Every structure is written in C-alpha cells, then in structure tokens.
Amino acid sequence: MTHILAIDQGTTSSRAILFDRDLKIVATEQQEFTQHYPDSGWVEHAPEDLWRTVEETCRAVMETAGLSARDVAAIGITNQRETTLVWDRETGEPVHRAIVWQDRRTAAFCREMKDHEPMVTERTGLLMDPYFSGTKLRWILENVEGARAKAEAGRLLFGTVDSYLIWKMTGGTRHVTDATNAARTMLYNIHEGQWDVEVCTLLDVPMEMLPEVLDCAADFGTTDLLGGETPILGVAGDQQAATVGQACFGKGMLKSTYGTGCFALLNTGDTPVASTHRLLGTIAYQLDGKPTYALEGSIFIAGAVVQWLRDGLGIIGKASDTQPLAEKADPQQRLYLVPAFTGLGAPHWDPEARGAIYGLTRGSGPAEFARAALESVGYQTRDLLEAMKADVGDLGETVLRVDGGMSASDWAMQFLSDVLGAPVDRPEVLETTALGAAWLAGMQAGVYPDQDGFAKMWALERRFEPKMASEERDARYAGWRDAVGRTLTR
Template identity: 45%
Template sequence: MCGSEDGYVLTLDAGTTSVRAIVWDHEGNPRGSGQYGVTQFYPYPGWMEQDPEEIWHLQWRAAEDAISSAGIEKGRLVGIGITNQRETSVLWDARTGRPVYSAIVWQDRRTSSYTDMLKENPGELRERTGLIPDPYFSAPKVRWVLDNVPRARDLALLGDLRFGTIDSWLLWKLTGGRVHCTDHTNASRTMLFNVNRLQWDHDLLEVFGIPGSILPEVRPSSFTYGYTDESVTGVSIPVTGMIGDQQASLFGHTALSPGQVKNTYGTGSFVLVNTGNRPVVSRELVTTVAYSLEDHRAIYALEGSIFVSGAIVEWLIDGLGLFKGVGELVSQAEVVADNGGVYTVPAMAGLGAPYWDPHARGLIIGLTRGTTRAHIARSALESIAYQTEDVLRALSSSIRSRPSELRVDGGASGNDFLMQLQADISSVEVVRPGILETTSRGAAFIAGIAAGIWHLDELPRLYRVERRFQPRMDRSKREDLYRGWKEAVRRSMGWSGYGRP
C-alpha cells in the first residue's frame, strides 16, 4: 500500500434518480455515506429534466452526511472523486454561476428528429467519436438550448456561457467557479470529442453550431483538478478524480484487462467491455474512453447502453400500482414457472443498444385471460436479462469472443432471482462482488491513485466476490425464449408516431 492509512477519499456519485456520497478508507471499504433523491421533471412526452442547483445542494448535503457518519474531520480527506450520470447536460452563466436552463437528462428524447437526420450519414461521426447519432448524447441537447433558450447563444458569443456534464457542474461549484474541466470519459459521451486524438473536434463543433468557448478543458480521469473553495466546503480539499458512472463501475470491478465485462443494473443497464489501449469500432455498440491516468494513454471500452431496465420495475410499482414494492414484485415473479408467453419491452425512452430506435415504445404482449400479475412481474425481470443478452451478443460479434464471466453491480444485482435469470438467459457465469457500490468505489480508486493512496496494479487484490451464479437453463429453452423476445422487440419499434393527433 503506497498511501497513508490516515487518509480517506470522498466520492460524490451524482446518479439519475439520486445523489450519493461515500467516504472510503485505504482498504477500499466504505466508512460513511449519505444519499438524497433527485426530482425528475417531465414537461412534455419524451422530455426529462432536472434542476442543476438541486443536484448541487443535495450532493454536498450528502457529502456532509457521509463525512459525519464516517466520524472523521474534513481535513483527513486526501481527495474527492466525482462520478456522474454522463450525457446529462447543463449550461450556465459564468458571471453568475446560474444555469440558463434545466439540466437535460440523458433519457430525454426531444432531439429525435434532429438526430434522425444525422443517421442518414453516420460514418464520419462514428469514426471520430465512436458514437451512434442518438438524442442520448450531449451535443444535440446543447444545440437545442442554444437554439431555444433566450440569450443562451448571445452569452456564448460573449464568452460568458459554460457547458458541462454533471461532473463539470459539480467541479465548478466545489471550486467556487475557478475550474471548468471534464475528464476523457465524460468528454467521450458528448458527440463532440475525437476519441482517437483525445481532444474536442472543431469540425463537429461547426456541424452542431456549438462555440468552442463554452467547452470545459479535458484532463485525465485520475488528476488533481484543483481544490475546493473553503467558503463552500469548510476546508480546502483536492479534487483528484472525475469519471463517468459506467466507466467508474468498470474500474471499480478492477476490470483492467482487455475482454473483462461488467453490467450495472440501475435505472438503465450498461454493459462495458475493456478493449485495451485502442478504440474498437462497432456497428451496434458505442466506443468510449474507459479511464485515463495522468502517466498512461487512455484505455477504451465498448459499451451497450440500455435505457430502461430497473426503471421498468419502478414503473410497475409507482406508475401502475400493481405491486407494493420490489419485494412483492419479485415474490410474485417467483410464483410462476415461466412467463406464460408474456413479454415486456421497456422502451419508454426508446431503445438503446443494439437497436438505437428513439421511436420505439414500451409494450406488454402475449396477454390472455390466464395472464396474472405474476406473469407480468416475471416478464419485467426477464426483460432486464434479455436486453443484457442483446448487448452481450453484439459485444461478442464486435470483439470476436464470447465472455465467460459477467461482473455485476447496481441495485438490482442484489436480487438473486434476477441474477440467476441472467446466468440462464445468457449462459454466462454472473459474478457479484461483496461491495455493490462499485461505481463509487471505482471513483474512489481513480481519485485515490492521483492522491497517492493506491497504485493501479494493487487494485485487483481489493476485489472480493460474494457469489457466483452458474447457468442452469437448457439451451433449446433459452433460444426459444429469446426468439420470443426478439419478436416482441420488433413489434415495439418505430411506434412513437401512432395514436397522436
């Protein structure tokens, strides 16, 4: 161990539905935490927004809770690591520090028509950015704000507008407006960043009509970005790491070798495979920067982004009121031996990888008079596993190798029934670690390397496996179920225009 045992790392984890903060010790164990839910706004169908100021205030409140529950003084923090929902975009006035518009969340679909036009000739954009034209990414959101929010473009032309994903916004607030930066992983999610050259792409800025002056500087993920403003945080603390949440999860799993794969089961699901120090281009998946250290070249990953997974469970509980909670939904799913021919396609925000159809919409199909809510519960959980299998098949085609192991994290990964479903449907060993807060842990590792707490090569010894799930399903049954899933997906695609005046 290269760092002092007296030092602690604080991680700020700004997720889609909540913000969390965790204090980590030198052995990579959580010592204190805090968490608050973030308000979601849906002004119109397909739109999703959040309040950037609420995100900031709740994030630091969670940090104060974490420090208090850890029972340490702030002066013992040797670094802060920020991890975040990635493509969500904030634009603010540099003079006042106030947002000019709400944060447009990664699930927002308002720019679908515009990105449809980009899909007519996606080759060069994919080659430069590794991304597929979709409303998911930041550039169309930024363009929308510049075109639709009064004075936004004027502020940009005057040099007074700033853009950032949530990491940049939090860093700006923490440092009292002194530092405007992002890291390679978050920059690679904007559709404005050349992943081959690791710099902003001026040609793409012209395509989107976005002034380069609003962009943050790009730095390695593990890097001393600056120090917090004492008037904000009480003491001056170095911010030593920033990394997008899904890349943080990959790093937290210590998936440091090419071919290692993880999936995070959260609001959406995100499957990433480490591809080493070269970007791999795929027709169905996106190329992204996995992480970067100050003295190393960037490491890349292929990613399959699934927009709705755990959110389908929340919708059945809170939206439809079919179940009182997750426990009841899972227990109902376990009652039936199979899905009874029922499939749920949770395309509430369109379909991500490998389909990339923003016009797809959710459906529940195969209903009969014999269908019960137990069948619907099971089909919802199965949909999470099927979507992961979609990505694993695309991934296997892209890297010409089928993974034998899938490392998992996120809230739903704690569910034994779902993890066994995943092992069965994908015929893969599912590996669950002892610490499920893998995203925050990855952010701690990234920040801790720059702070001198850890070396990269010693991280794998800190990874502990809690349980392994082995596949048990017969191959013919698995393939039959999967064929039904693919047909259900086909029927959900291109639906958004129907039934509206």
C-alpha cells in the same frame, strides 16, 4: 488523512460515500430529487437540486462519520453521463434546466443529420442519437432566448454534471471534465484526445464553451465544501467508474451495471473497436495520458422498469417485492415486456419506440408482470452480448461482472446467467461506481494501491452458473426477438 469521499451524482439521487484506507465503506448518505417531465419523452433536472443534494449529503456523511476535512485526503466524483448543463460564466446561473441523458427531444434533428453519422461515429465512437450531450447542447442554444448570442460572446459554459459540480465546488475557478465524460458528449475525438472542430461546427457549438479535459486521476481543483481545503483528484462517468470499480483492467473483461438503465462495457485495450452492430466505441478510463477503450452497450430501462411496477402500476411496494412475485408467476405464461419507455438503446437505437407487453392472457397478473420485468433486463443484456461477439469475434469463456441495485436480486441474476448461457459474478462490494471514483482519487493521493494492487482486492460474493437447457434458452430468446421486432418503428 486516511479517508476518501466519493460523490455519486446519479439520475434519481445524489449520494456521498466515505471509504477508509482499506476501501471499506464507513458511512453513506443519499437524497433523491425531483424528476421533471415537461413533455413526452423529455426529462429534466433542476441544476440547483443536483448541487443542493450533493452539498447536503457530503456534509451529512461527514457528520455521520464524525470526521472533518483534515481526515479526508481527496474527493472522487462519478456522475450520470450525457446530462447537459449550460450556465453563465459570470453569474453562475444555469440558463435552463439540465437535460437528462434519457431525454429524446432532439430525435427529429438526429434523423435529419443521419447523413453525417459516419463522420461523427468515426471520430467520437458514438451514433447520431438524442442520448448524447451534443444535440442537447445545441437545443439549448437554439431554444433559450439569448443563449446563442451569449455563447458566441463567450458568456456561457457547457458541462456534464461532473463539470458543473466541480465548477460549483471550486467557486467557479475550474472548468474541467475527464476523458470518460468528454467521450460521451458526441463532441470529443476519442482517437486524438481533443474536442473535434468539425463535429462542433456541424452542431454549431462554440468551442469556447467546452471544459478542459483531464485524465480520470488528476488535479481537478480544491474545494472548501467539507470545511477545509480538500483536493478533487478523481473523476469518471458512472459506467466507466463502475468498470474501474470492478477492476476490469484486462482486455476482454466485461461488466454490466444495473441501475436506472443497464450499461455493459467490454474492455478492448489500447485500440478502439469500430462497431458494425450499433454499439458505441468509448473510453473506459484514461490514466497517465493513455486511454483504454471499451465497447459499450447502453440500455435505457433496467431498474427503472421496477420503479414503474411500483410507481406506475402500484403492484409492488418496494423493489425487493419483485423477486417473490416472480417466483410465483405461472410458468405456462410467457409474457414479454419491452420497456421502451424512452425509446430503445443499443443495439436498436430507435428513439420513437415505446413500451409494449406481448403474450397477455386473462390470467396474467402482478406475478407475471414482475417476472416479465425482471426477464426484460436479461434479454436486453443478451442483445448486447450478441452484438459484442459479432463485433470482436469469439470472447472466449465469457464471465460477466455485475453491480448496481438490481444485481442484489438472486432471481434476476440467475435468469441473467441462464439466458446468457454464461457465468455471472457478483462482487462483495456492489457500490462499484462509488468505489471506482474513490480508488481513482485515493490512488492519485497515494492512499490506495496501483491498478495491480487494486485488482487483487476485488472479491467475489457469488457466482451464478447457467442452469437452463440451451433449447429453452434459445426458444425464450427467439420470443424476445420477435417481441422487439414488433415494437421497433423502423
């Protein structure tokens, strides 16, 4: 058994990726699924779509590779975080669609609970924001008929996507999650390593609903999904899996993933940092019972702004069209696109903010819109980096390791380096999220090397060095700060 199967269940699609003994990709299968928007700021997924696409891509990738269950040593899972599911313990039926991490329906409740935020932040590292699972879970219990009574009677289970998938894969025999996903629920005490009684009481969440929390590399159960008994040995939320896949094992190492959103994680070692600049304290990974912590900045809209150009405005046919358009943009025009389609994340945390464009002229067209969209990702990343520096002090010579779909754009990565004034390293393997999940499972199975051995395998594809003059960099960033200030609602 020399292969590892990584399941990457994301916000817009599910993927199954097979890795060989040398951590090289053998085959990939992907399926998109429907996004549901039942109200302004609401985002939902049908749980059956999540399970169906995982099931079908796993079987398809095995067929593509010509492999069977006996060829796979273990399965690793990485998933969209914070997305919330509740299902019946006896029937397995979900009581509601999955409420997606982007969903803002609990914004009013979070405002009402602001007085409790210091206690919640101290214990969980998170802010009182709709982003996290806790208030989504409470909403389901309060708004789905009969859900509260069933939950209090022990009939309902809660889980993030990883937990739901494992429950399905193991035939309902395992209700588990890992420390990184638990740390994103706003219900988990990241210092004590357990569900927090006081926070659960505050949100009126019955603790019997919550899954058992394991290390990122552990025995999560076995599945016959591939046609034979295969162990599930690795689990991590997508951004933590990318941190692992980028081999950011050293304190001070920094990675940023550009997918639907953008998520920057700074390894802070064995000590959590209490942010005073609206960043999140979280668990980067947990091995052998020992958590390694991180500061995280979460941006809700990164690659999704390119999807908006394609699907909303229709000015591009595919994502790669943005680069040639941006290169043709009028250099005399300075457009700022603030992509607050579902509010603004770190370091602003304004769920009521909505997208805006500043600096429009009669000559503004598709090229200028494309450039502003790509630049918005760079500016938002600098917002995060500035907050990190304010929290932990001098980061020394900052090098940002990047991954995710948008990192393939040379233009976007060069602008990112320019606006940060720091090198940006793009690895040979951009599938770092799946790679991290595969390594966790493969290391646990004895197929892959330990942390030091894996870190030595990390390979640079290209380094982007800043070329922009510091005066221009600061002037452009000042314009961005002004645009954001005009967009904020508080």
